[in-house]
Amino acid sequence: MDRIEHHLFVIFGATGDLTKRKLLPALYRVMNENEVADRCVVLGVSPGRLDDDGFRRLCRQALTEAGIADTGTDRWAEERIFHQFVDRDAPLDELRHRIEQIEAQCGLPGNRAFYLALPPPAFPGVVTALDHAGLDQAPGWARLVIEKPFGSDLESARALNQLVHAHFDESQVYRIDHYLGKESVQNLLTFRFTNPIFETTWTRDRLDSVEITVAEDLGVETRGGYYDGAGVLRDMMQNHLTQLLTLVAMEAPSSFTADAIRQEKVQVLESMRSIDPAAVVLGQYTAGSVDGAASVGYLDEDKVATQSRTATFAAVRVNVHNWRWEGVPFYLRTGKRLAERTTQIAITYKKPPVCIFHGIADDCPISPNVLVLTMQPHEGFEVRFELKEPGTARVVTQPMSFDYADRFPQLPSAYQTLLLDVIIGDQTLFVRADEVEASWNLWTPLLERDDIAVHPYPAGSWGPPAANDLLTTGDDRWTMRMRW
Ligand code: BG6
Numbered sequence: 001m002d003r004i005e006h007h008l009f010v011i012f013g014a015t016g017d018l019t020k021r022k023l024l025p026a027l028y029r030v031m032n033e034n035e036v037a038d039r040c041v042v043l044g045v046s047p048g049r050l051d052d053d054g055f056r057r058l059c060r061q062a063l064t065e066a067g068i069a070d071t072g073t074d075r076w077a078e079e080r081i082f083h084q085f086v087d088r089d090a091p092l093d094e095l096r097h098r099i100e101q102i103e104a105q106c107g108l109p110g111n112r113a114f115y116l117a118l119p120p121p122a123f124p125g126v127v128t129a130l131d132h133a134g135l136d137q138a139p140g141w142a143r144l145v146i147e148k149p150f151g152s153d154l155e156s157a158r159a160l161n162q163l164v165h166a167h168f169d170e171s172q173v174y175r176i177d178h179y180l181g182k183e184s185v186q187n188l189l190t191f192r193f194t195n196p197i198f199e200t201t202w203t204r205d206r207l208d209s210v211e212i213t214v215a216e217d218l219g220v221e222t223r224g225g226y227y228d229g230a231g232v233l234r235d236m237m238q239n240h241l242t243q244l245l246t247l248v249a250m251e252a253p254s255s256f257t258a259d260a261i262r263q264e265k266v267q268v269l270e271s272m273r274s275i276d277p278a279a280v281v282l283g284q285y286t287a288g289s290v291d292g293a294a295s296v297g298y299l300d301e302d303k304v305a306t307q308s309r310t311a312t313f314a315a316v317r318v319n320v321h322n323w324r325w326e327g328v329p330f331y332l333r334t335g336k337r338l339a340e341r342t343t344q345i346a347i348t349y350k351k352p353p354v355c356i357f358h359g360i361a362d363d364c365p366i367s368p369n370v371l372v373l374t375m376q377p378h379e380g381f382e383v384r385f386e387l388k389e390p391g392t393a394r395v396v397t398q399p400m401s402f403d404y405a406d407r408f409p410q411l412p413s414a415y416q417t418l419l420l421d422v423i424i425g426d427q428t429l430f431v432r433a434d435e436v437e438a439s440w441n442l443w444t445p446l447l448e449r450d451d452i453a454v455h456p457y458p459a460g461s462w463g464p465p466a467a468n469d470l471l472t473t474g475d476d477r478w479t480m481r482m483r484w
Pocket of ligand 1: 148216235236
């Protein structure tokens with residue numbers, strides 16, 4: 001692929017979990033699938049006392065664990081992977097020399113990506129040090145990739161944006177929300193803006209509600225320390241669910257370019273005003289069982305404060321106040337240790353205005369049409385229609401579905417897509433500065449409240465029953481496969 005230029009991919013946090021599990025396998029796959037493995041040189045940066053060979057061993061192990069078993073990995077590791085020790089908060093002049101030396105050795109033209117796979121408190125120090133060492137500019141391009149969470153509220157996100165902009169131009173900055181890299185999430189735009197059959201009905205005149213669910217069966221695993229300070233609103237709502245909402249709600253962009261698309265997403269956020277605390281249900285998991293296995297409660301997780309009130313579940317009703325969406329509620333829900341892992345968007349249509357089937361059944365037997373877009377674990381979609389059951393007078397619901405795997409057995413991972421975009425310089429799937437602030441602006445007032453009840457729910461359930469009370473439209477049936 002010609003768009004992939006020779007470059008140096010510098011990873012801060014080179015020995016961390018994200019690098020091993022996601023970044024290295026994704027980088028290798030991207031390069032290998034495009035048959036340009038030699039164009040990517042990786043320089044891992046960490047405060048670990050590792051030499052190049054030590055880091056290469058770690059990389060090979062990471063690739064093997066990711067199920068990559070082709071013969072090219074050894075060569076890639078041997079010729080294209082390096083490590084540089086950098087003490088925490090140390091100046092980066094030595095790193096700059098090493099970069100120049102590796103570029104000369106590998107014949108690179110000076111294109112550089114700096115990936116901050118680091119805990120958020122480390123971001124400001126590294127961004128400043130990169131600039132001080134002259135690494136904000138490069139003989140080719142210099143790009144800065146920042147993992148989520150970008151800030152922990154509006155004020156900190158603004159401060160981080162200011163700091164980043166003091167050292168880098170926005171055109172160099174790639175704020176990651178890995179949900180945007182998922183194929184099924186990207187397909188949302190294609191689905192909407194290539195199929196007028198749906199898009200023309202995607203309005204307040206036709207729709208009853210939109211439900212977005214990101215349910216996880218996992219708990220906080222080894223991240224109790226981070227999670228207890230963050231909670232579900234910061235960890236999932238402000239970023240992943242808000243991103244899904246903007247893609248569902250945005251107007252058609254003037255073109256399929258980064259700025260046109262991101263502009264429309266920001267407009268959605270700006271139309272949302274504040275969230276009513278009465279339309280928020282929070283929960284925290286207690287002991288239970290997930291998929292037959294006993295599971296401890298959140299308060300017994302490692303590094304979680306004994307009396308913690310941190311929410312691991314949230315269900316929220318929000319409104320987008322614009323011409324398209326006024327009056328159509330969006331229900332957003334996410335939680336840990338729920339009954340199953342699923343990410344779904346359900347678009348529920350209004351029922352016919354008059355039920356002409358009265359008399360056949362006691363109540364109007366018609367269910368609304370529903371379009372369910374499933375993002376994970378099985379990407380696909382389903383449209384639910386009403387039909388006459390042959391030989392009877394009954395009306396029954398029939399789903400028509402499409403599973404991505406039937407047509408496309410292999411989907412690239414989110415990180416493959418995102419890393420490729422960093423390398424080719426496409427910012428479409430990254431969160432712009434004003435977008436991240438608009439999103440925090442929406443959620444920060446809720447984060448500042450401590451008077452919202454946190455309901456217990458057993459691990460393996462669908463969250464607190466109080467979430468049902470959020471429904472204000474439709475009938476008593478939830479449209480999602482997931483029941484609450
Ligand atoms: C991360 C959150 O951003 O997304 C995690 O910090 C969460 O808590 C994860 O588990 C979910 O991602 P995915 O791709 O597994 O749905």
